[in-house]
Amino acid sequence: MVVRMRHTRAHTANRRSHHALKAHALIKCECGAARVSHRACPVCGRYNGRVAIDLVAKTAARLAKRNKREGSKSETQSAQKAK
Numbered sequence: 001m002v003v004r005m006r007h008t009r010a011h012t013a014n015r016r017s018h019h020a021l022k023a024h025a026l027i028k029c030e031c032g033a034a035r036v037s038h039r040a041c042p043v044c045g046r047y048n049g050r051v052a053i054d055l056v057a058k059t060a061a062r063l064a065k066r067n068k069r070e071g072s073k074s075e076t077q078s079a080q081k082a083k
Contacts, residue, residue, distance in 0.1 A: 007015075026034045029041040030049070040046065045053035 031044040033043040035041045040052040045055040
Protein backbone atom coordinates (compact mmCIF):
# COMPACT_ATOMS: atom_id res chain seq x y z
CA MET A 1 0.00 0.00 0.00
CA VAL A 2 1.31 3.43 -0.94
CA VAL A 3 1.27 6.38 1.45
CA ARG A 4 -0.88 9.11 -0.12
CA MET A 5 -0.12 12.03 2.18
CA ARG A 6 3.41 11.90 3.55
CA HIS A 7 4.07 13.49 6.95
CA THR A 8 7.07 15.78 6.94
CA ARG A 9 9.77 15.41 9.57
CA ALA A 10 8.59 18.62 11.23
CA HIS A 11 4.99 17.39 11.59
CA THR A 12 6.21 14.05 12.93
CA ALA A 13 8.48 15.79 15.45
CA ASN A 14 5.66 18.12 16.53
CA ARG A 15 3.44 15.13 17.21
CA ARG A 16 6.17 13.32 19.12
CA SER A 17 7.03 16.35 21.24
CA HIS A 18 4.39 15.24 23.75
CA HIS A 19 5.78 11.70 24.07
CA ALA A 20 8.51 12.65 26.56
CA LEU A 21 8.39 11.10 30.01
CA LYS A 22 7.68 13.45 32.88
CA ALA A 23 9.27 13.14 36.31
CA HIS A 24 7.04 12.47 39.31
CA ALA A 25 6.43 15.39 41.64
CA LEU A 26 8.06 14.19 44.87
CA ILE A 27 7.33 15.90 48.17
CA LYS A 28 8.60 15.30 51.71
CA CYS A 29 6.39 13.31 54.05
CA GLU A 30 5.99 14.07 57.75
CA CYS A 31 8.40 11.21 58.45
CA GLY A 32 11.00 12.82 56.16
CA ALA A 33 10.81 10.31 53.32
CA ALA A 34 10.17 11.38 49.74
CA ARG A 35 6.77 10.36 48.39
CA VAL A 36 4.67 10.99 45.29
CA SER A 37 2.20 13.80 45.81
CA HIS A 38 -1.45 12.81 46.45
CA ARG A 39 -0.37 9.29 47.51
CA ALA A 40 0.15 7.65 50.89
CA CYS A 41 3.74 7.42 52.10
CA PRO A 42 5.24 3.96 51.44
CA VAL A 43 7.42 4.25 54.58
CA CYS A 44 4.96 5.35 57.28
CA GLY A 45 1.57 4.97 55.53
CA ARG A 46 0.41 8.51 56.34
CA TYR A 47 -1.56 10.76 54.01
CA ASN A 48 -2.94 14.23 54.73
CA GLY A 49 -1.94 14.06 58.41
CA ARG A 50 -3.56 10.74 59.23
CA VAL A 51 -2.61 7.05 58.95
CA ALA A 52 -4.13 5.82 55.71
CA ILE A 53 -2.38 2.43 55.55
CA ASP A 54 -1.57 0.39 58.66
CA LEU A 55 1.85 -0.84 57.54
CA VAL A 56 2.56 -2.72 60.78
CA ALA A 57 -0.51 -4.93 60.35
CA LYS A 58 0.19 -5.29 56.63
CA THR A 59 3.76 -6.53 57.18
CA ALA A 60 2.62 -8.88 59.97
CA ALA A 61 0.00 -10.40 57.65
CA ARG A 62 2.57 -10.74 54.89
CA LEU A 63 5.03 -12.51 57.21
CA ALA A 64 2.31 -14.85 58.52
CA LYS A 65 1.33 -15.75 54.95
CA ARG A 66 4.98 -16.39 54.02
CA ASN A 67 5.55 -18.55 57.12
CA LYS A 68 2.40 -20.55 56.40
CA ARG A 69 3.48 -21.12 52.80
CA GLU A 70 7.02 -22.13 53.82
CA GLY A 71 5.65 -24.40 56.54
CA SER A 72 3.46 -26.26 54.08
CA LYS A 73 6.40 -26.59 51.67
CA SER A 74 8.65 -28.07 54.34
CA GLU A 75 5.92 -30.53 55.40
CA THR A 76 5.49 -31.76 51.83
CA GLN A 77 9.25 -32.05 51.36
CA SER A 78 9.67 -34.03 54.58
CA ALA A 79 6.77 -36.31 53.59
CA GLN A 80 8.40 -36.95 50.20
CA LYS A 81 11.77 -37.70 51.83
CA ALA A 82 10.09 -40.19 54.20
CA LYS A 83 8.85 -42.22 51.22
